[in-house]
Amino acid sequence: xxxxxxxxxTSLLQxxxxxxxxxxxxxxxxxxxxxxxxxxxxxxxxxxxxAIITRDFGGQIRETSEVENWxxxxxxxxxxxxxxxEEHVSGFDIPVSLGASITEVKKExxxxxxxxxxxxxxxxxxxxxxxxxxxxxxxxxxxNELLGRGVAYCATCDAPFFKGKKVVVAGGGNSAFxxxxxxxxxxxxxxLVNSIKGWQxxxxxxxxxxxxxxxxxxxxHQIVKIEGKDSVEGVVVKNRENDKEKKLRANGVFIExxxxxxxxxxxxxxxxxxxxxxxxDCFCRTSVEGLFGAGDVTTVPHKQIVISAGExxxxxxxxxxxxxxxxxx
Amino acid sequence: xxxxxxxxxxxxASIFKGIEKDVTIVMFTQEMECPRCEMTxxxxxxxxxxxDKITLxxxxxxxxxxxxxxxxxxxxxxxxxxxxKDYGIHFYGVPAGYEFNVxxxxxxxxxxxxxxxxxxxxxxxAKVDKPVHLxxxxxPT
Numbered sequence: 001x002x003x004x005x006x007x008x009x010t011s012l013l014q015x016x017x018x019x020x021x022x023x024x025x026x027x028x029x030x031x032x033x034x035x036x037x038x039x040x041x042x043x044x045x046x047x048x049x050x051a052i053i054t055r056d057f058g059g060q061i062r063e064t065s066e067v068e069n070w071x072x073x074x075x076x077x078x079x080x081x082x083x084x085x086e087e088h089v090s091g092f093d094i095p096v097s098l099g100a101s102i103t104e105v106k107k108e109x110x111x112x113x114x115x116x117x118x119x120x121x122x123x124x125x126x127x128x129x130x131x132x133x134x135x136x137x138x139x140x141x142x143x144n145e146l147l148g149r150g151v152a153y154c155a156t157c158d159a160p161f162f163k164g165k166k167v168v169v170a171g172g173g174n175s176a177f178x179x180x181x182x183x184x185x186x187x188x189x190x191x192l193v194n195s196i197k198g199w200q201x202x203x204x205x206x207x208x209x210x211x212x213x214x215x216x217x218x219x220x221h222q223i224v225k226i227e228g229k230d231s232v233e234g235v236v237v238k239n240r241e242n243d244k245e246k247k248l249r250a251n252g253v254f255i256e257x258x259x260x261x262x263x264x265x266x267x268x269x270x271x272x273x274x275x276x277x278x279x280x281d282c283f284c285r286t287s288v289e290g291l292f293g294a295g296d297v298t299t300v301p302h303k304q305i306v307i308s309a310g311e312x313x314x315x316x317x318x319x320x321x322x323x324x325x326x327x328x329x
Numbered sequence: 330x331x332x333x334x335x336x337x338x339x340x341x342a343s344i345f346k347g348i349e350k351d352v353t354i355v356m357f358t359q360e361m362e363c364p365r366c367e368m369t370x371x372x373x374x375x376x377x378x379x380x381d382k383i384t385l386x387x388x389x390x391x392x393x394x395x396x397x398x399x400x401x402x403x404x405x406x407x408x409x410x411x412x413x414k415d416y417g418i419h420f421y422g423v424p425a426g427y428e429f430n431v432x433x434x435x436x437x438x439x440x441x442x443x444x445x446x447x448x449x450x451x452x453x454x455a456k457v458d459k460p461v462h463l464x465x466x467x468x469p470t
Contacts, residue, residue, distance in 0.1 A: 003332045003368055004425035008340045093347040
């Protein structure tokens with residue numbers, strides 16, 4: 001007998017199971033990247049009454065194509081890896097507020113209050129913030145106006161659209177050079193513009209790009225403006241040695257000048273370093289009792305999937321110890 | 330070959346661990362089963378076997394016409410989800426594709442004795458003072 005499709009899309013079911021604002025959870029996990037998902041798995045296995053509040057699942061993994069340093073896989077498709085993480089989490093009975101934008105976290109007595117943009121307030125005894133990082137903007141005229149019309153932040157997602165086009169990449173670190181590699185593979189004509197004096201990318205990456213002879217390099221130049229009417233037509237760069245401006249023709253601008261931690265909901269609550277990263281100790285504890293941090297939003301060095309996943313596990317176990325020691329569970 | 334893939338069986342079984350109270354699936358077919366009646370019954374046998382909180386009752390639409398009338402079932406294949414009562418959750422045809430998700434979701438809601446609606450919506454619905462017939466028509470594409 002040929003049966004029709006009886007396959008299950010657990011994400012559809014998950015949408016129906018929202019956290020309850022009336023409940024004070026033992027743990028709320030904020031975020032949906034590898035740190036948050038790993039924390040959720042560890043906490044669920046400890047039978048902690050928890051919920052997840054996140055805009056989406058996958059985090060920055062969804063912005064890359066292949067992962068070659070996740071143990072057990074010589075190479076794995078990044079989407080498949082993110083999907084497998086999400087599937088693992090959805091195998092537990094965890095309420096998820098998906099699509100939620102978190103605006104503020106407060107602590108009232110021993111209870112954390114998490115406010116979302118739709119004015120819902122969730123409560124919990126402990127909290128793990130694992131909201132990750134996002135691409136830093138240039139903050140120049142034309143950037144917002146032409147976003148998605150030539151201005152891009154994700155080479156993996158958008159490089160194939162620029163075959164045969166002129167593209168300026170802003171940045172001088174590994175991300176900028178990797179983006180240049182992706183764009184060259186896609187058949188784009190690439191120019192790298194670095195606002196800090198001296199390229200910061202690994203020597204091997206720099207050599208790889210320089211050996212192609214196909215990339216124009218503007219060191220110590222600052223992008224001051226992105227021009228275009230309906231789409232990007234060019235950028236204005238300023239030589240920081242002599243302040244002379246020059247116009248470069250371009251159909252696209254990829255911005256790869258680093259990442260900012262998504263710390264806004266807690267920045268008035270916890271201590272952060274000069275980069276805005278939440279300061280955590282080796283137990284993932286922050287400056288606020290009961291509030292734990294994990295992954296790229298924290299000061300933990302080396303932003304890697306495997307490290308974030310490990311940090312998420314640590315944060316969940318630390319939250320569990322805290323709840324036990326406080327006789328809450 | 331069964332109706333459900335092994336991977337989906339595992340997913341459903343995992344979700345069914347969250348069933349709080351007993352659920353009964355009432356299915357109407359007939360002795361000379363139509364192909365869609367048979368595939369619905371085989372699927373429900375597999376689904377109900379994934380949790381000891383689910384009981385499957387299979388009835389004959391012709392031989393048990395009075396029972397079908399009592400439940401308001403007027404065509405087959407029919408699948409009704411009962412918690413402590415008949416909530417009126419009836420599927421006609423094969424709950425496949427997207428509707429399979431809805432079927433699993435309805436089983437979970439029946440096990441909770443709660444449709445998961447907000448207090449405001451429940452209060453509004455409580456104002457309905459005469460029977461209302463709700464029917465959702467869906468296509469498989």
